[in-house]
Amino acid sequence: MIKRILSTSYLGILLIMLYAPILIIIIFSFTEAKVLGNWTGFSLKLYSSIFQGGIHHSLTSALWNTLIIGLIAAAASTVLGTMAAIGIYNLTPKSQKAIQMVNTIPILNPDIITAISLFLLFVSLGISQGYTTVILAHITFCTPYVVLSVLPRLRRMNPNLYEAALDLGATPFLAVRRILLPELKPGMISGFILAFTLSIDDFVVTLFTIGNEGLETLSTYIYADARRGGLTPELRPLSAIIFISVLVLLLVINQRAAKKKL
Amino acid sequence: MQRKLISFLGRRRNWTIPYVLFLVFFVLVPMSLIVFYAFTNAEGSFTFANIQKFWIHPEAMNTFLYSVVVALITTLLCILIGYPAAYILSKMESRNAKLLVILFILPMWINFLIRTLATVALFDFFKIPLGEGALIFGMVYNFLPFMIYPIYNILQKTDQNLIEAAQDLGANPRQVFLKTVFPLSIPGITSGVIMVFMPVISTFAIAELLTINNIKLFGTTLQENIYNGTWNYGAALSLVMLLLIGITALLNGEGSSRAAEEGNLI
Structure with a gap:
């Protein structure tokens, strides 16, 4: 019993520490102060000013850029990675190993x-960033994760199903669409989500490949902000x-998964 | 012609071709470019000067060694703090454990720069001075989830029969842990180390924010060189990091690809 209380409180303390900074952001999103940590009375002004746009045009466009880049990169890596995984699965063990090593x-890194x-690649070829x-x-950097989340689903699948579809007269494309894709879907979805997360959270790779034409994503925007010495107050309500x-999304998914099991 | 194309696409192993080309162009060629730039000067002729500069230049060398020490301390602390947490999670009823694991991973959804700035605000709030201590705390705080998750994953998959067998053979709880549970969980620790150690050495921005620009890590040195246009020297420094990665990967052997798979956080 004591052991249980001790272990639960250990996890509790860790979680409190992990969440303390986030809590600070959330608490101080309800005040107008310019500097994080100053409390100048309760206000919802920061929340309304994100949605007004106009004033903080650069923040809004950085947010859009982040989302658009994330969606395109995630979609492209899901297609590329799934195709690659299907291909890899049908290679000889030796070539499989080679590709997975590069993957x-x-x-x-x-x-x-x-x-x-990548910066050196683009500048050597003279590609404008x-x-x-x-x-x-x-x-x-996203596609390898998609490959790794799709491959296990292929390995778990009954390989005869695809052959059976072909024997029954399906074209390879029909067989892929009707037999392979439904089986791979969960792996593709988690690969897509992971790719999207990695993309929107990325800072370093973006900074080196974004060029200097004034394009900003959320992370480069925050970085420039932090170097100037402060955080745009609107980032608090946004975060x-x-x-x-x-949080809500993950809890809902978790609840649904739990219900399905019952 | 069309039939040929269809039968070519119909062979599923050919589906790897786009990705293989992509990997060659965006992974292998860029990596070779690092090596190429590291061994050439600004005019493009072969030289060892960049590598020599790293050995002789005390500033870069010191930053490198300092970063390795910071990374070692951070990794060690992550293991010490993260292992018990992962162990407790693995002993819990699976539904609750899953929820808690999500809670441990969730902070990573907030942009790490914002989180770091919030940590700075937290330190200010409690009047804790920024500096080395704050740096280590910030690093542990940022990377702890990457240690807990793979260890939890391995512990949770541990074959219960092995533990029962150890108990049947007369091992006391301590012995069961030291001789059975812990050795079986080492691959999880290895995965965690890979996901913490190298990234800490190469982070930039976090260190500056947590120490008000007093301490910089190796990642910052790399970034500064690329930004100041000394690409060749920057490439040489990157090569040093690549060698370190190569050594870690070799030491782990099979472990590294498994680590990559276990690193899958969803």
């Missing part, structure tokens, strides 16, 4: 190495909203 390079290597290079860079929506 883990972007995962094992710290982001700054990926960033520098902007939207396209950021998206290509994001696809580079609070993102955090609460993700």
Whole structure:
């Protein structure tokens, strides 16, 4: 019993520590003060001013850029990664191993190495950096994760199903669409979500591939902000909203998964 | 012609081709470019000067060694704090544990720069001075979830029969843990180390924010060189990091690809 109380309180203390900074952001999103940590009375002004737009145009456009880049990169890596996984599964063990080794390079590399290597690629080829290079860079570090979340589903699948479909007269494309894709869907979805998360959270690779044409994502915007010495106050309610929506979403998914099991 | 194309696409192993081309162009070529730039000077002719500069140049070397020490301390603290947490989670009823694991991962959904700035505000609030202590705390805070998750994953999959067998053979709880549970969980720790150690060395921005620009880590040195246009030297420094990664990956052998798979946080 004592053991249980001790272990529960250990987890509790850890969680409180992990959440303390986030709590601070949420609490101080309800006040107007410019500096995080100053309380100048309760106010919802920051919340309303995010939705007004106009005034904080650069923040809104940074947010849009982040979401658009995230969606395109996640969609492209899901298609590329799923195709690759299906292909890899049908290769000889030796080539499988070779491709998977290269596939883990972007995962094992710290982001700054990926960033520098891609930066050197783009400058050596004289490609001007902007939207396209950021998206290509994001696809580079997202796709390996998609491959890794789709491959296990293929390995768990009955390989005869696909052959059976072909024997029954389905074209390879029909067989892929009707037999393979439904089985791979959960892996593709979690790959997509993971890719999207990685993309919107990325800072280093984006900074090195975004060029200097004034394109900003949320993370480069915050970085520039922090270097200037402060955080745009509107980032507080924005982070609070993102955090609460993700929390609710995950709790709902968790509840649904639990219900399905029962 | 069309039939040929269809039968070519019909062979599923050919579906790897786009990704293989992509990997060559966006992973292998860029990596070779790091090596190429590291061994050439601004005019493009072969030289060892960049590597030599790293050995001789005390500032870069010191930053590098300092970053390795910070990364070691952070990794160790993450194991010490994270292992018990993962162990407790693995002993809980699976539904509750899953919810708690989500809670541990969730902070990562807030942009890490904002989280770091909030940590700074927290320190200000409690009048804790920013500096080395704050840096280590901030790093542990940022990377702890990456340690807890893989260890929890492995512990939770541990074969209960092995534990029961150890008990049947007369091991006391301590022995069961030290001789059975812990050795079986080492792959989880390895995964965690891979996901904490290298990223800490190469972070930039976090260190500056937590120490008011007093301490910089190796990642910042890399970034500064690229930004100041000394690409060749920057590439040489990147090569040093790549070698370190290569060594870690070799030491782990199979572990690293498994680590990558277990790193899958969803």
